[in-house]
Amino acid sequence: xxxxxxxxxxxxSILLADGAMAxxxxxVGLKPGDAAEFWNLSAPRKITDLHQQFVEAxxxxxxxxxxxxxxxxxxxxxxxxxxxxxxxxxxxxxxxxAKTAQREMIVAGSIGPLGCEITPTxxxxxxxxVRLFRQQAEALAEGGVDLLWLETFSDRxxxxxxxxxxxxxxxPVIATLSFHGGGKGREPLIPADLPPICHAATPPPTAWGSNxxxxxxxxxxxxxxxxxxxxxGDTLTIKANCxxxxxxxxxxxxxxxxxxxxDYARLAADAGARIIGGCCGTTPAHIKAMGDALQGYxxxxxxxxxxxxxxxxxxxxx
Numbered sequence: 001x002x003x004x005x006x007x008x009x010x011x012x013s014i015l016l017a018d019g020a021m022a023x024x025x026x027x028v029g030l031k032p033g034d035a036a037e038f039w040n041l042s043a044p045r046k047i048t049d050l051h052q053q054f055v056e057a058x059x060x061x062x063x064x065x066x067x068x069x070x071x072x073x074x075x076x077x078x079x080x081x082x083x084x085x086x087x088x089x090x091x092x093x094x095x096x097x098a099k100t101a102q103r104e105m106i107v108a109g110s111i112g113p114l115g116c117e118i119t120p121t122x123x124x125x126x127x128x129x130v131r132l133f134r135q136q137a138e139a140l141a142e143g144g145v146d147l148l149w150l151e152t153f154s155d156r157x158x159x160x161x162x163x164x165x166x167x168x169x170x171x172p173v174i175a176t177l178s179f180h181g182g183g184k185g186r187e188p189l190i191p192a193d194l195p196p197i198c199h200a201a202t203p204p205p206t207a208w209g210s211n212x213x214x215x216x217x218x219x220x221x222x223x224x225x226x227x228x229x230x231x232x233g234d235t236l237t238i239k240a241n242c243x244x245x246x247x248x249x250x251x252x253x254x255x256x257x258x259x260x261x262x263d264y265a266r267l268a269a270d271a272g273a274r275i276i277g278g279c280c281g282t283t284p285a286h287i288k289a290m291g292d293a294l295q296g297y298x299x300x301x302x303x304x305x306x307x308x309x310x311x312x313x314x315x316x317x318x
Contacts, residue, residue, distance in 0.1 A: 137171075
């Protein structure tokens with residue numbers, strides 16, 4: 001199977017991933033607690049419009065609107081039987097936009113955590129988790145995605161289940177963990193835990209890194225930690241959010257400006273990332289600023305902790 005991601009990486013030193021899905025849908029009608037994935041069927045134009053905005057902003061990679069389209073999360077809405085339909089629709093919508101672009105685009109099938117606890121902290125067995133992830137992964141593959149992007153994971157057992165399921169499709173895989181509160185997940189996992197997990201996978205992910213978290217400054221610290229354990233040939237990726245949101249006039253507001261995200265993009269390249277995007281709060285304007293900052297940019301030495309703090313404020317050490 002052709003690895004279109006690797007082929008594009010062979011031709012471009014840095015790829016720009018897109019920004020957020022759900023937080024960009026709130027201004028056009030998505031309500032807190034609603035499943036954005038249902039819009040793949042009920043409001044497909046709003047999904048393709050957002051994909052198109054990211055294409056016009058310069059993104060090379062579009063993530064499908066399928067983050068929570070697994071049976072566990074859909075069961076909360078009595079829609080567990082719609083996994084295949086929603087994921088295929090998500091893939092088709094992203095592909096319909098990508099194929100009209102005037103450059104090569106990658107469509108990545110977004111897969112998030114199940115939202116159900118796996119042993120030893122919950123009742124679900126790992127093999128059942130693999131089955132549910134495979135159900136989603138196979139639907140995205142059927143829909144025509146180029147790769148599967150596992151994002152916002154924080155638990156070792158769940159990430160390994162998702163990796164096993166994704167790898168069974170034969171598609172390339174990107175795996176990203178999300179760290180909060182100084183890098184600790186539920187287990188708790190810290191950034192230093194991810195490289196060994198990915199190196200031990202068979203086969204290892206095509207790319208790996210982190211997403212979401214507490215903002216671009218912390219994400220850059222993740223990259224510095226990953227760099228200490230990365231092997232020659234590893235492809236690091238980062239998809240930071242725009243900081244922690246506040247409620248202003250009944251709307252979520254994120255503090256990181258497009259200019260700041262442009263600085264983050266350059267510093268991420270300096271720290272070794274080859275796939276750089278944004279997570280919660282990242283609008284097409286942020287992605288445009290990041291793309292402009294990376295245009296023709298030649299990465300320098302990795303930034304120091306102090307240099308990151310100078311731009312983004314005090315940060316917690318791991």
